Amino acid sequence: MPITLKDIAQKTGYSVTTISRALGGYSDVNEQTRQHILHTAEQMGYHPNLVARTLKSQRAHTIGIVTPATAASADSDFFSVLLRGVGYVAARHHYDILLSGQMDEADEMRVYRHLVGGKRVDGIVVARTIPDDPRIAYLKKSGLPFVVSGRSDAAQGDDFPYIDADNRLGLAMLVTHFIDYGHQHIGLILPPAKYMFTHQREEGYRDALREHGLNYSPSYVRHASAMDQAGGYEAAGELLAAHPNLTAIIGGTDLIALGVMQALNERGIAVGAGVAVGGFDDIPVAQYATPPLTTIRQPVFEIGKMLAGMLIKIINDESPAETQLLIQPELVVRNSSGEKRK
């Protein structure tokens, strides 16, 4: 049913080789011949078989991404926006995106091998790093170009191309903001410890406290069981019970912060005036929360675009100007901060 070079060859009387060259725009084809071939191909509705072309050329013009097992959950917003950014730039370079899904987390390395070994992609985008990420170790060995959203282990130098929001700085900015607003007892509810950015945000918390001469109390810090509102709600309940003296609580993500707000509401504590709340990410919901949520904005869509640009350059041996980028996030103050105290 689909038209091949052979079909055009038969119809025009030329060899497959000549058809290929005419369509490929090579100079060593008679102009008349080319016109005839182009015209015939057009009217026959020819479209190259990209599978065959990829097999031969070893170029797929495709970027691979593994969708996280959590993709069905609330957190998936981050991934969706990143993907959109990658897709935006990919389309403009005529690259496609191959999404390979995992059934569960244990499945993840299998999917990476599937993607790398399958030869259908020229490069891979890795998202949501964990400390000492095995995917990165594997990709380094594989030789396939890849870029990473996030870092994996600063101690080991992170010697691979990445773009990361400066999570440490972001959380430090938020803590500094609350200190500036007169808070001395600031709680923190972190996402699960497995994620790399969790540690970076925690570090920012400690750094900012130290910098302002405040005491760092480990018991002010808790991990939510999951990176969603329910996790934040639960952890906030525990934290509030243990430390009624807290005047501000930071959620390690906006969803966690929404859970914190929920817990406060339930206890009749006014968000802002009673206990100030801050989040991280600036998801769309943040500005619609009641009160609107103070948070740290990171440009996820932009990061996706930059990742794709970087990866495509690497694929084409163009060596991008920067291969390790730390993006400065932005403090967005809203009413969940309450009034400045003094």
Added chain:
Amino acid sequence: MPITLKDIAQKTGYSVTTISRALGGYSDVNEQTRQHILHTAEQMGYHPNLVARTLKSQRAHTIGIVTPATAASADSDFFSVLLRGVGYVAARHHYDILLSGQMDEADEMRVYRHLVGGKRVDGIVVARTIPDDPRIAYLKKSGLPFVVSGRSDAAQGDDFPYIDADNRLGLAMLVTHFIDYGHQHIGLILPPAKYMFTHQREEGYRDALREHGLNYSPSYVRHASAMDQAGGYEAAGELLAAHPNLTAIIGGTDLIALGVMQALNERGIAVGAGVAVGGFDDIPVAQYATPPLTTIRQPVFEIGKMLAGMLIKIINDESPAETQLLIQPELVVRNSSGEKRK
């Protein structure tokens, strides 16, 4: 660098054919031989080249989706969630997803030809239909399996596999709810007319009014210039200026409804008590709006899952039980409805 069947053949002394059969689990291979080959393949780190396999077998185990040009905009939530649903089921059937992006809307048919002609996908999911959708006409001709989120033209029978939320019913439910709450003058701000679901929702509006013996006034209906908050805001301004007697306004999507709320706030009209507002879609933001937004919930993630299941069945000639599904949406009453009037 990557290991091929040939490499294993050389190492073991068997022919490529035997290697292929041993790995493929065929019965006509000596058990000892198979063990030896399996073991060697394993320790050499063999992974099949899926490009070659696809070229030979004409099966890509991949589902194609074209990302809309609007994917960078606020509306893209719908697409992201649908994609997640498709991906969820695809992964469980060991199918991958090939995303092909368009640069702009004019580019769209080119991308579909690219996807169909390229032979890298076994089927395609189409989203966000328009009346008389040319993509559907093209896919029908192409012979490639496809499923559609949405219908295209009821008059022509929509003779293709689809799953659609019952938009007509959904909006009728919403109108009926407002009528039940005592409203007689209900405005409607629709998304752009190019989308199929816009017309279905408008139909639901008219049907419900008629059913309850209320007059349908075309001037109560406006189209937003875009399917986002700004579009809703602008159109609401015009509508309110022209018809100060309206006591309820429905946004054709939640984002439009948020724009309506913004316009009301600006005029000092209380959402709910002053003018009731309703939306459609139940995006996450809806429940966080102030006041929370009454809306119609459609199970987009579920629809994505069902679409993938249906498509994979069609690909495998399993003829799914249902190929044309209308999903009943759900009315979610929140405070933007205000109190029941009498």
Added chain:
DNA sequence: TTGTAAGCGTTATCAA
């Protein structure tokens, strides 16, 4: 039980 050979549709090398 194993091997030879052809073919999927393309591109590249080499002659003519």
Added chain:
DNA sequence: TTGATAACGCTTACAA
């Protein structure tokens, strides 16, 4: 300027 021929890595008749 054009055409045979081989090759990309795999699967599958068909032989042996």
